[in-house]
Amino acid sequence: xxxxxxxxxxxxxxxxxxxxxxxxxxxxxxxxxxxxxxxxxxxxxxxxxxxxxxxxxxxxxxxxxxxxxxxxxxxxxxxxxxxxxxxxxxxxxxxxxxxxxxxxxxxxxxxxxxxxxxxxxxxxxxxxxxxxxxxxxxxxxxxxxxxxxxxxxxxxxxxxxxxxxxxxxxxxxxxxxxxxxxxxxxxxxxxxxxxxxxxxxxxxxxxxxxxxxxxxxxxxxxxxxxxxxxxxxxxxxxxxxxxxxxxxxxxxxxxxxxxxxxxxxxxxxxxxxxxxxxxxxxxxxxxxxxxxxxxxxxxxxxxxxxx
Numbered sequence: 001x002x003x004x005x006x007x008x009x010x011x012x013x014x015x016x017x018x019x020x021x022x023x024x025x026x027x028x029x030x031x032x033x034x035x036x037x038x039x040x041x042x043x044x045x046x047x048x049x050x051x052x053x054x055x056x057x058x059x060x061x062x063x064x065x066x067x068x069x070x071x072x073x074x075x076x077x078x079x080x081x082x083x084x085x086x087x088x089x090x091x092x093x094x095x096x097x098x099x100x101x102x103x104x105x106x107x108x109x110x111x112x113x114x115x116x117x118x119x120x121x122x123x124x125x126x127x128x129x130x131x132x133x134x135x136x137x138x139x140x141x142x143x144x145x146x147x148x149x150x151x152x153x154x155x156x157x158x159x160x161x162x163x164x165x166x167x168x169x170x171x172x173x174x175x176x177x178x179x180x181x182x183x184x185x186x187x188x189x190x191x192x193x194x195x196x197x198x199x200x201x202x203x204x205x206x207x208x209x210x211x212x213x214x215x216x217x218x219x220x221x222x223x224x225x226x227x228x229x230x231x232x233x234x235x236x237x238x239x240x241x242x243x244x245x246x247x248x249x250x251x252x253x254x255x256x257x258x259x260x261x262x263x264x265x266x267x268x269x270x271x272x273x274x275x276x277x278x279x280x281x282x283x284x285x286x287x288x289x290x291x292x293x294x295x296x297x298x299x300x301x302x303x304x305x306x307x
Contacts, residue, residue: 067232069239070271074252075176075194075203081256081263082156082201089127089162089294090155091304093147094120095140101132101167104185106175116169117143121151122305126298127162129154132169137188146170146188153201157208158255158293160286164212177203179210202252209248213286218247226278234276250276254283259293 071077096118104111116132117140123129131150133143150170154162166182174189184207194200217223227246233239238249253272256264257280264272273280287293299305 067275069233069236070275071235071253073235073237074206074249075199075237077202078197078199079202079256079264079268080198081252081260082205083263084153084198084201086156086201088152088155089123089125089159090152091122091124091300091307092302093131093144093151094122094302095144096120096130098135101169103132103134103169103171104178105171106178106185106187107171107173117147119144119147119151120302121147121154121168122300122302123155123162124300124304125159125162125294125296126300127159127165128301129162129165130167132167134169134171136172137170149191150186150204153204154208156201157205158287159295159297160293161205161208161212163297165208166211177207179207181215182211184208184211205252205255206248209251213247213251214244217282217286219243223247223279223282226276226282229278230276232275234272234279246279250279251283251286254280255287258284258287258289 098115099118100113101116101118102111102113103116115135117135117137119131119133121129121131129151131147133146137143137146147170150168154165154168164182165184167184169183169185171185171187172189173187174193175187177184177186177190179185184204186207191200194203227233227242233242233246233249234253235249238246253264253268254276257269257272261269300307
């Protein structure tokens with residue numbers, strides 16, 4: 001979420017003024033897509049009693065205390081679910097020069113305006129992401145090196161997750177990644193650490209859930225009903241912030257079980273299925289096992305259209 005004077009200058013519906021959400025002018029209105037209608041219809045049929053689900057949200061922490069989560073968090077796990085040699089939809093980068101961008105920075109606990117190096121990352125499925133590199137990297141060459149590190153990794157995400165990312169920002173430093181509706185912010189030294197145990201794509205998957213799905217799903221009655229039906233959380237991080245982190249924490253392991261079962265240890269598959277079966281079923285409606293993870297949302301853009 002834009003903060004300070006910038007946030008006050010925006011006219012946003014009250015439901016978007018949650019402290020976790022990060023909104024900016026790049027985020028488009030949610031499309032009335034047939035896939036979106038299909039997902040919501042299926043989820044409505046699965047979890048009908050919305051009023052009861054909302055009531056149950058208050059009871060979730062007490063329930064979770066009775067059944068402790070089996071994992072601490074997904075960021076610290078060593079499962080290589082999305083591999084660096086998996087195919088990527090990334091095609092090319094359009095270099096946009098430099099321009100001012102307001103980017104949240106955990107190092108200063110604020111959202112300064114920086115004269116960022118800008119690139120537009122183009123993908124074969126028609127998705128497109130602005131990559132904003134903090135000027136502290138010092139040169140066009142260093143900025144492009146950073147953009148070229150993340151662009152292919154983002155191209156390994158499912159289209160349903162990449163399509164919601166409008167801006168991807170990179171700072172120096174070692175801070176936790178963070179994201180909100182439409183945007184992701186990462187830190188270069190944290191990335192070096194994640195790469196050391198092959199966990200970059202998995203970390204981006206988690207943040208992409210925040211960027212693309214949180215607005216429509218993290219407080220949806222059907223998701224809350226699934227939480228209550230399961231009676232526990234998958235990770236302690238999700239338990240600590242059930243409204244903000246549980247969806248992103250659960251989605252990665254659900255994705256592994258649904259689409260890459262050979263990359264997820266059988267014992268952990270069993271533990272996860274036992275812990276959160278209703279939430280796995282919810283994620284299965286968003287990433288169906290019988291449909292491609294990559295699909296065309298439109299024609300390739302920018303430099304990708306010339307390939």
